[in-house]
Amino acid sequence: MSTRLDVVPAVGVEASAFTPVPRRRFRARGRVTNVLLGCAGLLSVALVAQFLAPLGIVREQDLPPTTVIMAALAGLLGESTMWMAVYDTIYVWAIGLAVASVAGVVVGILLGSIEPLRRATSSTVEFLRPIPSVALVPLVVLVFGPRYESALVLVIYAAFWQVLVQTVYGVADVDPVVADTARSYRFSRWGVMRYVIWPTALPFVMTGIRLAATVALVLTVTAQLIIGTPGLGQSIAQAESGGANARMYALVLITGLLGLAVNIVVRLVEKRVLAWHMSFRKDASE
Amino acid sequence: MLEVTHMQKIYRTADTSFEALRDVHFTVAPGEFVCLVGPSGSGKTTLLKCMAGLMKPSAGSVRVADKAVSGPPEGLALVFQEYGRSLFPWLRIAENVELPLKELRLPKKERLARVAEALAHVGLENSARSYPWQLSGGMQQRVAIARAIAYRPDVLLMDEPFAAVDAQTRAELEDLVRTIWRDLKITTLFVTHDIDEAVYLAERVIVLSSTPTIVQREMIVDLPAERDQLSTRSLPRFSELRHDLYAEIQKAKTHSALTITA
Numbered sequence: 001m002s003t004r005l006d007v008v009p010a011v012g013v014e015a016s017a018f019t020p021v022p023r024r025r026f027r028a029r030g031r032v033t034n035v036l037l038g039c040a041g042l043l044s045v046a047l048v049a050q051f052l053a054p055l056g057i058v059r060e061q062d063l064p065p066t067t068v069i070m071a072a073l074a075g076l077l078g079e080s081t082m083w084m085a086v087y088d089t090i091y092v093w094a095i096g097l098a099v100a101s102v103a104g105v106v107v108g109i110l111l112g113s114i115e116p117l118r119r120a121t122s123s124t125v126e127f128l129r130p131i132p133s134v135a136l137v138p139l140v141v142l143v144f145g146p147r148y149e150s151a152l153v154l155v156i157y158a159a160f161w162q163v164l165v166q167t168v169y170g171v172a173d174v175d176p177v178v179a180d181t182a183r184s185y186r187f188s189r190w191g192v193m194r195y196v197i198w199p200t201a202l203p204f205v206m207t208g209i210r211l212a213a214t215v216a217l218v219l220t221v222t223a224q225l226i227i228g229t230p231g232l233g234q235s236i237a238q239a240e241s242g243g244a245n246a247r248m249y250a251l252v253l254i255t256g257l258l259g260l261a262v263n264i265v266v267r268l269v270e271k272r273v274l275a276w277h278m279s280f281r282k283d284a285s286e
Numbered sequence: 287m288l289e290v291t292h293m294q295k296i297y298r299t300a301d302t303s304f305e306a307l308r309d310v311h312f313t314v315a316p317g318e319f320v321c322l323v324g325p326s327g328s329g330k331t332t333l334l335k336c337m338a339g340l341m342k343p344s345a346g347s348v349r350v351a352d353k354a355v356s357g358p359p360e361g362l363a364l365v366f367q368e369y370g371r372s373l374f375p376w377l378r379i380a381e382n383v384e385l386p387l388k389e390l391r392l393p394k395k396e397r398l399a400r401v402a403e404a405l406a407h408v409g410l411e412n413s414a415r416s417y418p419w420q421l422s423g424g425m426q427q428r429v430a431i432a433r434a435i436a437y438r439p440d441v442l443l444m445d446e447p448f449a450a451v452d453a454q455t456r457a458e459l460e461d462l463v464r465t466i467w468r469d470l471k472i473t474t475l476f477v478t479h480d481i482d483e484a485v486y487l488a489e490r491v492i493v494l495s496s497t498p499t500i501v502q503r504e505m506i507v508d509l510p511a512e513r514d515q516l517s518t519r520s521l522p523r524f525s526e527l528r529h530d531l532y533a534e535i536q537k538a539k540t541h542s543a544l545t546i547t548a
Binding site for chain 1: 338339357358360362363364366368371372374375376377385386388389417437
């Protein structure tokens with residue numbers, strides 16, 4: 001009875017269409033070791049970066065020593081313009097992700113539950129989905145100019161497919177026995193949606209949103225870098241063109257930290273929403 | 287209460303056709319407890335799905351409480367063999383039992399009363415707030431039974447409900463179903479492949495042939511209404527009925543509509 005539910009959501013940035021990758025299972029003991037190993041890895045990178053320039057392996061303007069970057073980072077944390085850029089980035093990211101998630105879920109449930117509709121649209125989806133969002137930059141600049149709407153469209157486009165594909169897959173995962181149970185008790189259309197399809201699809205939807213959250217952040221920063229809409233991406237571009245390389249590296253670190261924060265938040269939400277589901281799998285695996 | 291009239295079911299694909307049911311014809315009177323027995327592959331599941339309105343027969347009809355069945359009928363509850371998959375894993379026990387009542391749009395007060403009563407009937411008052419996966423298989427099937435009786439159906443259809451539980455749990459659940467039937471007087475049709483179970487539970491046993499399926503024989507089980515795992519099973523009459531039924535099933539394994547009508 002566990003076989004259907006323990007192969008649910010996918011991990012990794014690129015899940016191929018309609019095929020979820022099995023999720024990694026975390027064990028409490030492994031987690032502590034993981035954190036230690038992770039810290040050790042970060043420290044070694046910082047250490048190597050510290051000595052690359054002094055040893056003459058790279059030029060100092062290409063990769064300043066870690067301490068210099070850290071000093072620039074400390075300086076940035078006191079600048080209100082930097083916090084403004086963080087705010088702009090989160091703003092575009094959050095709105096883009098929210099719109100893409102709602103649209104992806106609604107369209108996904110429609111396509112997933114109406115078979116002819118799914119067959120009619122699957123080739124279109126497979127054609128549009130692989131188009132890199134960045135390829136749409138000229139188009140959005142033409143339509144919106146260097147305004148935040150441009151970034152928003154790119155973010156929504158990229159994040160939408162992640163949620164859509166996972167939702168369609170989740171809807172298809174309804175257990176036939178559960179479906180027959182609901183039918184034999186004469187559940188209404190809405191009842192089937194609310195009590196059967198939605199809870200079944202939810203783990204997949206959450207996976208889709210988690211993947212979409214990462215992609216959305218990538219696209220937010222990319223759009224700001226290329227189009228020059230306000231945000232961390234724009235700040236990085238400005239620092240680079242002004243030759244402030246330590247500052248540029250510090251800004252890159254900040255976007256990295258932001259990505260980390262996004263991942264942690266989405267995982268926490270996922271864990272809360274799927275409490276019944278996680279426990280179910282734990283129970284089944286022991 | 288339940289009438290199956292000359293039902294035929296043929297599965298067709300582009301170039302093949304398979305006749306699962308040839309001519310199945312029987313009735314179950316109000317308040318009766320009937321067991322449907324047949325060798326494996328005798329179209330029991332097909333028949334059940336047609337009765338429950340989950341599948342359309344190719345010919346013939348079903349009536350539940352004097353209404354023709356076209357989709358899943360009102361007043362019919364189904365208990366599946368796969369209890370683990372039939373319950374909603376994201377809902378607590380009480381919520382699982384309550385959900386069909388919500389869909390019936392009953393007022394909250396009545397829903398809660400029915401849920402409490404049904405859980406008491408199956409002895410699960412204390413597990414109302416657990417999740418299905420926290421319970422043993424036998425307890426999960428009790429939840430499915432509670433869900434069915436809280437629905438207050440005219441007809442209770444059970445599809446080999448105890449095929450996947452251990453022998454002791456099975457005996458307990460058999461007594462439970464018998465007790466519920468006597469207390470609530472729900473017309474019950476119980477599908478099984480287990481001969482002992484059929485004789486122990488039923489007032490009447492309907493034996494199906496192998497495919498293409500017809501009703502091969504009907505047997506009245508004239509055992510005392512009060513049944514007990516030990517004394518009932520050691521009655522000479524129990525052995526006789528069991529013997530007859532066994533012989534009939536052996537015959538059914540080689541017989542089908544083709545050989546019987548020929």
